Amino acid sequence: MAYEIRCSVCNSLSSNLLDFKCSSCNSPLIVKQKRKFDVKQIGNDNHSLWRYAKFFPYIKETEITTLGEGWTPLVRFSDNVHFKLESLNPTGSFKDRGSTVLISALHKLVKKAQCYISEDSSGNAGASIAAYATNAGLKAKIYVSENVAGPKFNQIQFYGAEVEKVQGSRSKVAKKAQRDEKGKVYVGHILHPLFRDGIRSLAYEIAEQFKWHVPERVYLPVSAGTLLLGVLDGFKHLVESDVTEEMPKIVACQTRQVSPLYHRFKGLRYVSPEKITSFADALVSANPPLLDIMVKDLKETKGDAVIVEENEIFDAFKELARKGFFVEPSSAVAYAAYEKQLQNRKVAKDKRTVIILTGAGLKTSLKP
Numbered sequence: 001m002a003y004e005i006r007c008s009v010c011n012s013l014s015s016n017l018l019d020f021k022c023s024s025c026n027s028p029l030i031v032k033q034k035r036k037f038d039v040k041q042i043g044n045d046n047h048s049l050w051r052y053a054k055f056f057p058y059i060k061e062t063e064i065t066t067l068g069e070g071w072t073p074l075v076r077f078s079d080n081v082h083f084k085l086e087s088l089n090p091t092g093s094f095k096d097r098g099s100t101v102l103i104s105a106l107h108k109l110v111k112k113a114q115c116y117i118s119e120d121s122s123g124n125a126g127a128s129i130a131a132y133a134t135n136a137g138l139k140a141k142i143y144v145s146e147n148v149a150g151p152k153f154n155q156i157q158f159y160g161a162e163v164e165k166v167q168g169s170r171s172k173v174a175k176k177a178q179r180d181e182k183g184k185v186y187v188g189h190i191l192h193p194l195f196r197d198g199i200r201s202l203a204y205e206i207a208e209q210f211k212w213h214v215p216e217r218v219y220l221p222v223s224a225g226t227l228l229l230g231v232l233d234g235f236k237h238l239v240e241s242d243v244t245e246e247m248p249k250i251v252a253c254q255t256r257q258v259s260p261l262y263h264r265f266k267g268l269r270y271v272s273p274e275k276i277t278s279f280a281d282a283l284v285s286a287n288p289p290l291l292d293i294m295v296k297d298l299k300e301t302k303g304d305a306v307i308v309e310e311n312e313i314f315d316a317f318k319e320l321a322r323k324g325f326f327v328e329p330s331s332a333v334a335y336a337a338y339e340k341q342l343q344n345r346k347v348a349k350d351k352r353t354v355i356i357l358t359g360a361g362l363k364t365s366l367k368p
């Protein structure tokens with residue numbers, strides 16, 4: 001086999017691509033590539049994520065559902081800092097990497113079983129899954145929290161997904177989406193291992209765009225952990241395949257309000273707020289189911305974690321816009337964290353750095 005899907009806790013193998021958790025112990029699943037990355041197998045004529053199709057061995061190339069995602073620009077911001085413009089993906093966020101891989105792998109199976117897919121998200125992931133599902137001719141039902149509003153919610157509905165509002169906390173929304181119902185296949189982006197696996201492509205792109213000399217540091221915002229874990233996996237795969245010499249230091253950036261990873265990573269106690277009011281309204285996973293895996297992987301790869309304050313996020317958001325980079329406030333968290341580390345001398349100005357700008361500014365409801 002070119003890959004395996006196994007349990008992150010008990011190591012049981014999963015042979016069904018529709019599984020979103022271990023069938024023995026219910027823990028999260030992880031995908032492991034068994035075949036080395038080989039630069040010669042890149043589809044150089046394809047200027048999308050699918051130039052790396054050979055490294056997603058569980059997908060048949062004839063069954064790919066694509067809207068032109070990936071191969072996003074890497075733009076120089078200052079001497080040593082580059083931005084990776086993930087906001088330029090088809091639905092406006094990096095989540096399209098996960099959706100294109102997940103839906104490409106599953107749409108035939110789901111249709112054959114005469115089923116529909118379900119997902120829980122009122123934000124970028126909900127919009128992204130809705131777009132790829134409709135493009136593949138699949139019915140999608142997106143579970144959202146009752147107070148959902150704004151451009152992302154509009155986007156989900158315009159893609160034609162059915163929406164169900166759920167009262168209560170974020171985990172209640174997830175539970176409702178996962179509940180067994182006739183014809184329903186749960187593909188939640190946080191738990192489904194193939195969604196996370198699609199994010200691997202982001203690391204390949206950064207490395208290739210730097211001609212296989214990886215940057216020293218990569219800053220990215222972290223909520224449920226799909227971006228962090230996908231990027232770590234991609235860079236690890238390149239090192240294991242002897243394509244690149246070493247891992248960049250991955251810096252996980254969180255808001256003070258929602259910072260379970262930062263606190264656990266630094267050995268500090270974390271109490272989540274009763275109500276999340278941060279500008280960074282896409283970063284809401286106060287109790288992420290993948291936390292154990294995130295801490296383990298970040299430690300093993302000698303990464304780091306930072307938190308930023310609300311005023312720092314807002315200043316970073318405005319500063320980016322004034323330079324012409326209009327991103328959603330949650331994306332500004334990574335830039336705010338970089339600026340903070342620069343001021344505190346935790347990072348030197350000459351370190352080659354990439355900051356991932358995850359989502360488009362047009363998705364924000366903030367008023368100037």
Ligand SMILES: [Zn+2]
Nearest residue numbers: 007010022025
């Ligand atoms: Zn297990």
